[in-house]
Amino acid sequence: MLSWFAIASLVILAVLVGGVLVANRLAPPATGEPSHALPLQSAQTELDRELSPLLAAHPGRTGVIFLVDGVDAFAARAIAARKAGRTLDLQYFIWHNDLTGRLLASEAHDAAERGVRVRILLDDMNARGLDPHLLALDAHPNIELRLYNPFRNRENIGRAFELARRMVSMNHRMHNKAWIADGRVAVIGGRNIGEQYFSADAEVNFRDLDLLLLGPAVEQASAIFDRYWNSTAAVPMATLGAREPKALRDLLAAVVRDARGERARQYLDRVEESQLVREHYRSALHPHWSAGIEVVADPPVKSTDDDRAQWMVARLTSMISATQREALVISPYFVPGEDGTARLAALTGRGIQVGVVTNSLAANDVYAVHSGYAGYRERLLRQGVELYELRTNEHVHAATTFVGTRAALHTKAFVLDRSRGFVGSFNVDPRSKNLNTEMGVLFDDPVMAGHLREEYLRLAGPALSYRVQMEKDGALRWIDGSQSPPVVLDSEPDAGFVRRVLARASGWLPIESQL
Structure with missing residues (x-):
């Protein structure tokens, strides 16, 4: 039998050899062109027109609504995406490829189809296996997707070797969660994107909390997003995988089709009955307005x-x-x-x-x-x-x-x-x-x-x-x-x-x- 010393030596040798083999595919540079939040306009988009009178009535104050209920939290994101006319900036630690993940991806894609600029920044640690879907979204001319601190080796043994070689740096992850529309509306809190966060899972669901923000503090959220988006840790998805146009179109079509299916319809029926949706469409939402709100974040690295x-x-x-x-x-x-x-x-x-x-x-x-x-x-x-x-x-x-x-x-x-x-x-x-x-x-x-x-x-x-x-x-x-x-x-x-x-x-x- 091999001694423990011999086994440890073989493991170390394998890591070193693997490191040499993938050395030229480590730590991809952030090669994306810098971009920033677009200037606010008084009446350019539906959100501008809806919020301008409210903001004028509460100068210097941010409106806030607590989102305790998971269905309300989903509805807030979906409504913001549907009403966006200028930008969507989305930043998440996890985006699951499940019912609610596909529904919200479909909302982002629909916004891009209307001409909205969509920027999506995801942490890469939980994105394994999602490359085809991410590349399909990124292929849209109005969508750009970047990964935070990504693996250059996307699959199998190369990924394992890279993890071993970059153990320290790969341990640093982006845990932020933000959904920002037109620089006017932001949803910030504890929820990632997935069924368990939006009361849609058949078995386990999370007790969670987000804040829906309207007004000045949203500009702080946008500035934070820009710092992360333009940081050395954010790498364009397009540099991490090859695009095959037809396959990507077919995959995106399947995502959109699933988002219109029967199970999606059942969940969306629940969304339409949510308190936030009912009050929104009755123009009965009553946010609390406060001058004491600040959006904060760690430095990007x-x-x-x-x-x-x-x-x-x-x-x-x-x-x-x-x-x-x-x-x-x-x-x-x-x-x-x-x-x-x-x-x-x-x-x-x-x-x-x-x-x-x-x-x-x-x-x-x-x-x-x-x-x-x-x-x-x-x-x-x-x-x-x-x-x-x-x-x-x-x-x-x-x-x-x-x-x-x-x-x-x-x-x-x-x-x-x-x-x-x-x-x-x-x-x-x-x-x-x-x-x-x-x-x-x-x-x-x-x-x-x-x-x-x-x-x-x-x-x-x-x-x-x-x-x-x-x-x-x-x-x-x-x-x-x-x-x-x-x-x-x-x-x-x-x-x-x-x-x-x-x-x-x-x-x-x-x-x-x-x-």
């Missing part, structure tokens, strides 16, 4: 040599540390680390109420993340932090449009002192802090804080979450308050033996910095 004062983590942690009375956090992936745990303990030590809603083991889709969180759970409870874990099999659905049999948390937000807060893509974990780029909306507005606090209380309530408590002997208990009297559980609820074992085993690995 985060480097260890950066001035970290420009990173989102620096700004968000300084806000949380300045809390005076109450800090309520929603984070599906919650791995606070030593620094975050100390920061929350410092708050409770000053008599400040601190609460966190995160996923239970049963609701979490990444065992390792839950093990990372579990390593801090007892310490947080000892310091007086209130912990709530989303139940995956809740008895009461909080929204009639929620479908599927299981739920998971995906909202990333916090609200401080009932006055300030954040909604966006940033998880409280090492990956969001140090590796991924993130984006979101900061606000200083009591009305918005009230809405977000209500959402926190809804998620933390007994219908949707277990409360975690610690006994005097240090044992953990999960309180199911949905039953009367409340039921006390002494192990991770709704999680089978195998899931518990895998989560515990993940905790033995030295991978916290990657979570």
